[in-house]
Amino acid sequence: MxxxxxxxxxxxxxxxxxxxxxxxxxxxxxTPCLYQGEELALSEAEIAFEDLQDPYGIAFWxxxxxxDGCRTPLPWDAKAPQAGFSSARPCLPPxxxxxxxxxxxxxxxxxxxxxxxxxxLAWRKQNPQLRRGEIAFFDAPEPVLALRRDLAGAAGVxxxxxxxxxxxxxxxxxxxxxxxxxGHGLPGSAGGGIVRLPAHGA
Numbered sequence: 549m550x551x552x553x554x555x556x557x558x559x560x561x562x563x564x565x566x567x568x569x570x571x572x573x574x575x576x577x578x579t580p581c582l583y584q585g586e587e588l589a590l591s592e593a594e595i596a597f598e599d600l601q602d603p604y605g606i607a608f609w610x611x612x613x614x615x616d617g618c619r620t621p622l623p624w625d626a627k628a629p630q631a632g633f634s635s636a637r638p639c640l641p642p643x644x645x646x647x648x649x650x651x652x653x654x655x656x657x658x659x660x661x662x663x664x665x666x667x668x669l670a671w672r673k674q675n676p677q678l679r680r681g682e683i684a685f686f687d688a689p690e691p692v693l694a695l696r697r698d699l700a701g702a703a704g705v706x707x708x709x710x711x712x713x714x715x716x717x718x719x720x721x722x723x724x725x726x727x728x729x730x731g732h733g734l735p736g737s738a739g740g741g742i743v744r745l746p747a748h749g750a
Contacts, residue, residue, distance in 0.1 A: 554592035589661035593643035623650035710745035
């Protein structure tokens with residue numbers, strides 16, 4: 549499969565969309581699985597035919613470019629050869645467009661996807677409802693996913709995710725008495741039973 553940012557959001561999906569997808573995955577029931585590079589918001593890489601390693605991509609090029617676009621090396625250092633992945637040439641070349649998303653770049657940026665991922669994982673760990681709770685879904689306008697996670701002995705957690713590129717506002721009576729949770733770093737607000745979500749907000 550292509551990298552999740554590109555698969556769900558298209559070629560030009562903004563980084564905020566990658567953050568939304570991560571938050572949504574961490575709110576759903578089950579064990580989350582982060583594929584390498586999701587914590588950096590990497591997109592599907594363009595691989596030249598001569599660099600392909602995937603037999604399916606080689607056989608079915610250009611109709612199917614294979615699986616190599618999601619298997620490029622993780623960019624550790626934007627200024628190092630091979631993006632800091634190796635001193636030798638890796639089997640797939642680092643994607644030039646991923647250099648700006650390297651760990652060395654994102655480490656120092658408070659609002660980077662890498663630091664958002666670290667913060668959100670730590671925040672989820674403090675909310676057992678999101679790790680072990682039951683799940684219930686609510687009717688919400690497209691393209692919003694609205695849900696509640698419940699765990700005995702803990703307050704339920706309501707969550708809403710705007711999968712679209714335009715702001716959304718909708719009535720969610722269940723949220724009228726809810727207290728806002730802090731520390732997740734997601735844009736969006738709720739009050740008086742009305743939920744307001746910016747584009748790709750939660």
